[in-house]
Amino acid sequence: MSTTESADLTAFRSEVRAFIRDYLPDDIRETVRSGRLGTAAETARWQKILFEKGWVAPSWPVELGGVDWTPMQRNIFEEESAMADCPPLDPMGLSMIGPLIIARGSQEQKDFYLPRILRSEEKWCQGYSEPGSGSDLASLQTRAVPDGDDYVVNGTKIWTSGAHAADRIFCLVRTDPDVKAQEGISLLLIDLKTPGITIRPIIGLNEMHFFNQIFFDDVRVPMANRVGEENMGWTYAKEVLGSERLQLSRTGENKRLLRLLKTIAAQEDHGGGKLAEQDWFRRKLRRAEVRLKALDYTSRLNC
Numbered sequence: 001m002s003t004t005e006s007a008d009l010t011a012f013r014s015e016v017r018a019f020i021r022d023y024l025p026d027d028i029r030e031t032v033r034s035g036r037l038g039t040a041a042e043t044a045r046w047q048k049i050l051f052e053k054g055w056v057a058p059s060w061p062v063e064l065g066g067v068d069w070t071p072m073q074r075n076i077f078e079e080e081s082a083m084a085d086c087p088p089l090d091p092m093g094l095s096m097i098g099p100l101i102i103a104r105g106s107q108e109q110k111d112f113y114l115p116r117i118l119r120s121e122e123k124w125c126q127g128y129s130e131p132g133s134g135s136d137l138a139s140l141q142t143r144a145v146p147d148g149d150d151y152v153v154n155g156t157k158i159w160t161s162g163a164h165a166a167d168r169i170f171c172l173v174r175t176d177p178d179v180k181a182q183e184g185i186s187l188l189l190i191d192l193k194t195p196g197i198t199i200r201p202i203i204g205l206n207e208m209h210f211f212n213q214i215f216f217d218d219v220r221v222p223m224a225n226r227v228g229e230e231n232m233g234w235t236y237a238k239e240v241l242g243s244e245r246l247q248l249s250r251t252g253e254n255k256r257l258l259r260l261l262k263t264i265a266a267q268e269d270h271g272g273g274k275l276a277e278q279d280w281f282r283r284k285l286r287r288a289e290v291r292l293k294a295l296d297y298t299s300r301l302n303c
C-alpha cells in the first residue's frame with residue numbers, strides 16, 4: 001500500500017480542513033480540545049452542520065444521503081475531523097443501525113428511520129448484552145413472543161451505553177427457544193417510550209452515568225419493527241459488529257491524543273529535563289506511534 005498522498009487527495013484534505021475551520025463552532029472545538037468528548041447536544045449540533053453540507057454519513061449510499069467518497073477520502077475526513085477537535089460522531093445511528101437498515105430493512109423502515117438518523121433527530125442505543133450473556137452473547141434470554149401483529153417482549157439488557165439519552169434501541173431478542181442458540185434470535189427496533197420499558201442508570205466508578213440496565217415488561221413491539229427475517233438476528237448482529245470494530249479503532253482521535261501527549265511532554269519537567277527528552281518516555285512514545293500506524297493501515301484496508 002502506498003503511503004504517499006496523491007494531489008487529488010491533498011486537495012480533498014485542504015477542502016475538509018477549510019470547511020471545519022470555518023464551520024465548527026468555537027465552543028464545541030474548545031470542549032473537545034479541553035479533553036472532553038462533547039455532550040450529546042454538541043455532537044448533534046455538529047452533525048446537523050455536517051448534514052447541511054451533505055457530509056454526515058460518508059459510508060452510506062449517495063441516494064440515501066451518503067457521500068461519494070473513496071475509503072481513503074473517508075479516512076482523511078475522519079483524521080482531519082479528529083485533528084481539528086471535532087466531536088466524534090454518534091456511531092449508534094450513523095455507523096451501526098443505519099447501515100443495517102439500509103442493507104436489511106424494509107422500505108418502510110428506510111423511509112422512516114434513515115432521515116431521522118441523518119438529521120440527528122433521534123438517538124439510538126444497542127441492546128445486545130444481558131446479565132449472564134456478555135461474551136457468550138448467543139445465550140441471550142430476552143424473549144419475544146408473537147401475539148397478533150406484535151411481539152410481546154420480556155427480559156433485560158445491560159451495559160446499554162447512552163440509553164438514558166436515546167429515543168430507540170436496536171435489540172436482540174429470542175424468538176425461538178427450541179433451536180440452536182444462534183438460530184433463534186431476531187433483531188427488533190424498539191421505541192424506548194413504549195409502555196413496559198424501565199431504564200435504570202448504572203453509575204460507573206468514575207461517578208459518570210454512561211451505562212444503563214433496561215427492563216422489558218410485556219412490551220408490545222409491532223412485527224413491522226423486526227429487521228429482516230425472523231430468527232436471522234444473529235447474522236445481522238454480526239454485520240453490525242463488523243462496522244463497530246472499525247469504528248472503535250478511532251485512529252483519528254488517537255492521533256490527536258498522541259499529538260496532545262507530545263505537547264504536554266515537551267512542557268513537563270521530569271528527571272532534570274523535559275519529559276519528552278527522557279529515554280524511557282521516547283521508547284514508549286515510539287512504541288505507541290508504531291502501534292497506531294499499524295492500526296491506521298489495518299482500518300484503511302478494511303474500509
Ligand SMILES: Cc1cc2nc3c(=O)[nH]c(=O)nc-3n(C[C@H](O)[C@H](O)[C@H](O)COP(=O)(O)OP(=O)(O)OC[C@H]3O[C@@H](n4cnc5c(N)ncnc54)[C@H](O)[C@@H]3O)c2cc1C
Binds near residue numbers: 158159162
Ligand atoms: C465501554 C463499553 C460500552 C458498552 N456498550 C454496550 C452497549 O451499548 N450495548 C451492549 O449491549 N453492550 C455494551 N457493552 C457490553 C459489552 O459488549 C460486554 O461487556 C461484553 O459483551 C462482555 O460481557 P461481560 O461484561 O458480561 O463479560 P463476561 O462475558 O462475563 O466476561 C468477563 C471476562 O471473562 C472472560 N471470558 C468470558 N468467557 C470466557 C471463556 N469462555 N473463556 C475464557 N475467558 C472468558 C472475558 O474475556 C472477560 O475478560 C459495552 C461494554 C463496554 C466496555
